[in-house]
Amino acid sequence: MAETFTEEQKKILSQFVTNNNSDVYCIKNLPQEVVAVLFAFYSRSEKTFRENLLQIMEQGDLDLSNVNDLYADGEEYSAAKEKAAKFHKKWVLNFGHSSIAEHANIKYALQNISNVFTKIIEDNRLGSFTEKSSRYVIFDKDHFYKPKNIMESEFKEEYLNLMHLLFDTYENLQVPMMQFIRERMPREETVSERAYEASVKAKACDIIRYILPASTLTSLGMAINARCAAHAIRKLLSSPLEESQVIGKKMLEEGKKICPTLLLFADQNPYISETNEKMFEIAKEKIGDNSITLEKPVKIVNYDTDTEDKLVAAMLYPYCSQSYTDILEKVRKMSPEEKENIVDEYLKRMGPHDYPLRGLEHIYFTTELIMDLGAFRDVQRHRIVTQTVQLNTCDHGYETPPDMIAAGFKEDYDLAMIKAKELYNKVKKKFPQEAQYIVPYAYRKQMIFTWNLRELEHFIRLRSSEHGHESYRKLAQQTHEEIEKIFPLLAKYLRVNKNEYYLGRLKSEIQFDEKLKSGNID
Numbered sequence: 001m002a003e004t005f006t007e008e009q010k011k012i013l014s015q016f017v018t019n020n021n022s023d024v025y026c027i028k029n030l031p032q033e034v035v036a037v038l039f040a041f042y043s044r045s046e047k048t049f050r051e052n053l054l055q056i057m058e059q060g061d062l063d064l065s066n067v068n069d070l071y072a073d074g075e076e077y078s079a080a081k082e083k084a085a086k087f088h089k090k091w092v093l094n095f096g097h098s099s100i101a102e103h104a105n106i107k108y109a110l111q112n113i114s115n116v117f118t119k120i121i122e123d124n125r126l127g128s129f130t131e132k133s134s135r136y137v138i139f140d141k142d143h144f145y146k147p148k149n150i151m152e153s154e155f156k157e158e159y160l161n162l163m164h165l166l167f168d169t170y171e172n173l174q175v176p177m178m179q180f181i182r183e184r185m186p187r188e189e190t191v192s193e194r195a196y197e198a199s200v201k202a203k204a205c206d207i208i209r210y211i212l213p214a215s216t217l218t219s220l221g222m223a224i225n226a227r228c229a230a231h232a233i234r235k236l237l238s239s240p241l242e243e244s245q246v247i248g249k250k251m252l253e254e255g256k257k258i259c260p261t262l263l264l265f266a267d268q269n270p271y272i273s274e275t276n277e278k279m280f281e282i283a284k285e286k287i288g289d290n291s292i293t294l295e296k297p298v299k300i301v302n303y304d305t306d307t308e309d310k311l312v313a314a315m316l317y318p319y320c321s322q323s324y325t326d327i328l329e330k331v332r333k334m335s336p337e338e339k340e341n342i343v344d345e346y347l348k349r350m351g352p353h354d355y356p357l358r359g360l361e362h363i364y365f366t367t368e369l370i371m372d373l374g375a376f377r378d379v380q381r382h383r384i385v386t387q388t389v390q391l392n393t394c395d396h397g398y399e400t401p402p403d404m405i406a407a408g409f410k411e412d413y414d415l416a417m418i419k420a421k422e423l424y425n426k427v428k429k430k431f432p433q434e435a436q437y438i439v440p441y442a443y444r445k446q447m448i449f450t451w452n453l454r455e456l457e458h459f460i461r462l463r464s465s466e467h468g469h470e471s472y473r474k475l476a477q478q479t480h481e482e483i484e485k486i487f488p489l490l491a492k493y494l495r496v497n498k499n500e501y502y503l504g505r506l507k508s509e510i511q512f513d514e515k516l517k518s519g520n521i522d
Contacts, residue, residue, distance in 0.1 A: 016030050024335065030053075033261060034056075036226065038052050038056075038438060082159060102226070104226040106255050106259060109219075109220075109222075110220045110221075111220075113218060113243070114145035114218070115214045115218060118377075119389075121220070121247075123281075123380075124235075126228045127222055128162065129222050130222075131218060131377070134206075135202045135209070136201070137205075141164075142167070143215065143216070144163050144217055145243060146160075147215075147431070147437055149431050155430075159423065162213075162438065163213060167212075169211050173412070177403075185203070206401075210399065210413075210415055211413065211441070212374075213439060223289075227262070229255055229259075229263065233266040234272065235269075238272035239271045240273070241433050269294070291395035297474070298475065303365045307487055309339070310363060311360070311490070313347045345361065358454065360452065360454035361454060364450060367450075368446070370396060371445060371472065372398065372443065372471055374471060375475065376445050379472055382458070384452075385455055388449075397443070397444055400442070417440060421443075423438055426438060456479070456483075457495065463475065464496045464498070477498055
């Protein structure tokens with residue numbers, strides 16, 4: 001049935017929807033919990049969003065004459081707040097299921113948070129995160145987190161001294177590293193001075209970021225629905241780290257100004273806190289606390305059996321009316337050439353910005369990875385992946401960027417890494433959680449990722465590109481190599497850039513230029 005509105009109703013609606021006459025419109029100027037309730041009405045009402053909005057206003061459940069009154073401060077807004085509270089109680093608390101919270105969105109701006117914390121909050125799969133880049137931003141030498149347990153212990157002075165050593169080394173290398181890059185990568189005539197200097201700075205930051213400790217304070221923008229926000233806050237309040245608990249309380253306090261009722265039950269969770277504590281105890285008792293380092297950066301530890309047949313069956317399934325079992329049985333009887341032709345038809349038309357169709361999501365691989373902490377900051381963004389990671393540690397050695405050696409700074413770099421490990425080994429015996437703040441980005445971290453083939457294709461294609469950081473570019477290339485060893489047919493369709501780059505240029509091009517300049521060319 002078509003909607004019919006009076007002129008007065010249209011005038012009211014125009015404040016909150018982008019049009020009054022189309023089946024497609026956007027919602028604006030409404031408190032998040034009101035939006036959540038109205039979307040939830042879709043499952044229990046024959047009326048439209050616009051009709052339900054008018055109804056709750058006409059019934060007097062909510063006064064939207066000035067939406068800013070609902071959550072503003074000051075005594076003059078008490079009446080609006082009281083009416084809002086009644087609305088929440090009637091429509092939110094009594095609605096009966098938590099999925100209503102998925103239609104309310106909260107945008108957080110977090111600042112002065114450590115890189116330890118950012119990895120914890122970004123572990124939430126269904127949020128959107130934008131973090132300050134270590135490629136484009138120079139970090140302040142006095143801007144690092146000071147864990148209370150360490151600052152109130154015998155390690156206080158050693159911790160502060162190490163932070164100053166790391167940040168002084170980071171700061172002292174900025175100018176000489178940029179000069180080194182200018183010498184190795186002269187500006188081309190077609191490139192503006194401004195663009196060139198920005199590129200030089202980014203490449204220098206890419207190299208010296210290895211020295212930054214996980215205590216480095218940064219900023220983060222976060223958009224998340226209220227249901228996921230409640231779960232994220234529960235995890236923070238249940239964390240053994242004081243920083244997580246403090247920020248979790250602040251996020252709850254500020255989030256309630258946007259979604260007061262939908263975050264009502266975001267609280268410390270004994271299941272999370274007590275289970276994590278107990279599992280650490282069991283792991284130490286049954287497995288031991290000695291560290292064993294993965295022998296190579298990428299290792300496939302588990303994968304679907306009969307993978308290629310299952311992939312072809314999944315590709316054909318939406319175009320058939322038979323059961324998956326019947327389709328799979330017929331696929332198994334096909335020749336290798338027939339199967340390859342089907343995979344080829346499914347994928348060969350992809351353009352450079354296309355994602356594969358979803359048939360690839362039915363094939364899974366579990367990989368064990370080891371990478372420097374700096375690389376993990378980028379790789380973690382692939383949140384469709386199921387990620388299980390170990391704590392930051394100095395137990396698995398550290399990466400040294402080749403340009404750190406070429407520029408002549410290896411001695412200073414190694415000293416910083418050695419000093420960090422010495423203090424880490426002391427602190428972790430008493431404060432294993434807080435010891436994470438000491439770890440520089442250069443140190444390696446172990447994890448297992450379970451991802452479907454579609455996300456794996458995205459990871460390999462994106463992270464092996466010439467614009468990626470060398471550390472995760474190699475990781476993406478090696479992941480492709482490991483799959484190629486087991487499933488050459490699949491690897492054929494995983495788009496990978498196998499080139500090696502130096503300061504953004506192909507190494508082969510640079511070698512050719514050097515030969516040309518020296519006259520030593522065939």
